[in-house]
Amino acid sequence: MTSSEFELIQHYFTGLGEGAAVRLGVGDDAAVLQVPEGHVLQISTDTALEGAHFLANLPAADIAYRSVMAAASDLAAMGAVPMASLLSLTLPKADSAWLRDFSTGLGAVCTETGLPLVGGDTTRGPLAITVTVMGSTPTDQFMTRSGAESGDRLCVSGTPGDAAAGLEILKGDLSVADASISAVLAARFTRPVARLILGQTLRDIASACIDISDGLLADAGHLATCSGVAIEVDSNLLPLSDALCSVVDMQQAKDWALAGGDDYELLFTLPCDTPLPVGCTQIGRVVSGSGISCDRVPERAGYDHFTH
């Protein structure tokens, strides 16, 4: 009693499911995972829809890659070590070429993140990808959004704003003469890198952490709300990449860094006497009060699925 649904899943999505934590992978009613002794489990889920979260013409391998990385970035923000992932895939049709390309990106991202694919579901409908990821930390050592205190430094990893530029390039709204710079920025959107190792390092030193998926200011706002503090951001301190600064003026670069979203960098707070980790930049500070303030108000202030 085989059926094409089960064959599809088996053909393309098995062989990605091996890992130290995996007791039972794809193919039973549930997957079985072993959480290390003395550890707690972190779990998060993200849905990506064609049109809303990625362009209709994005290659299937990139869709798979960035869907899993976006979910993995939530584990990074908690300081978790990746354990396993689940994929719920809704497809308009069972297209072998698309599935083959998708599974190539999926295989790459599962290997790079250490998130073996242990289960999921396949249904027919408008293209949608829901990725659930699991990780673990020692029992009392996960980060949250709620520990920032007045006097802390506000810091960010990497060079935010690149992904927004990449998206504009992919949409055809930004033309870049230098092909290699164009490719670098586009890849920052299609192939983001979750800061998993940095997250595990920050676990011991950061007072609060969040990943930048909605946009730096929007996510700083979430962090401020959860921590019951105010946050001041200085746009002159933003670590803008050379690539970004070479393709747009400084004001546009700052706006994308502040509000572009999709960067999957970590935004975190450090006690004032704690040294910055390599590759990170102080961009503001935590003060008493509520809300965020910034010397610039960018046009697009964070992604919201129900207001635009």
Add this chain to the structure above:
Amino acid sequence: MTSSEFELIQHYFTGLGEGAAVRLGVGDDAAVLQVPEGHVLQISTDTALEGAHFLANLPAADIAYRSVMAAASDLAAMGAVPMASLLSLTLPKADSAWLRDFSTGLGAVCTETGLPLVGGDTTRGPLAITVTVMGSTPTDQFMTRSGAESGDRLCVSGTPGDAAAGLEILKGDLSVADASISAVLAARFTRPVARLILGQTLRDIASACIDISDGLLADAGHLATCSGVAIEVDSNLLPLSDALCSVVDMQQAKDWALAGGDDYELLFTLPCDTPLPVGCTQIGRVVSGSGISCDRVPERAGYDHFTH
């Protein structure tokens, strides 16, 4: 920096997230769960789409209820004790009345199953509900589909076929004069009950287990394939409910029991000398070989999203 997306989620889906295993619920980058010492984690995900998995006019409370129960049934089939759930909800619009009704059903099912809602995602698009559930068992005591052996008894819980009759009633394709019988059968589709306690009991005695979501024969086929055995089903032994038998003839009742799907009963195998649990019925046996055989071949042989 509040936004309507975050407000929606907070307003309707918080307050459902408390449970013994929950260290951190909705509102951070990931939820944090404590798996009991000496236990492993079971995890499963199910997507339900309007049209494919439920009727467009099904009340939102029922959509929520059966989506979570369908996922919980996978935990039952593993013998797992429920821990927590995640919900990814894709909605065409942010309709407060619909969300209120949905959250009523969600609250009921989370409480009844012991699956507090600890996280999720909300996006805008065609209605889709992806539920991820987590549970735990002692490390080496979970059930799988793969332990059935020649000589075992094939058994089923409850009265399969009722949900298929209920769906026909809801679609208007089956007219039932007696309102109470009609309501009972319809509720078997809209308000299924995952056999969680039975599953935990079976952990000590069953050689293999699966839940009936695709249809009894289809799921028996999965069990046979995973176990490397053949399974014989005797349709004369099917435990058909009085309600079902009062609304259709015996042949139709048998066909729905064999192939209707959506029952969320447990289908399991027991060594021949093991007594049957209360509420369960032997309907066949395990023999050497492969595939399934049955004295009846129903018209609809298991749900497949890509072949109909």
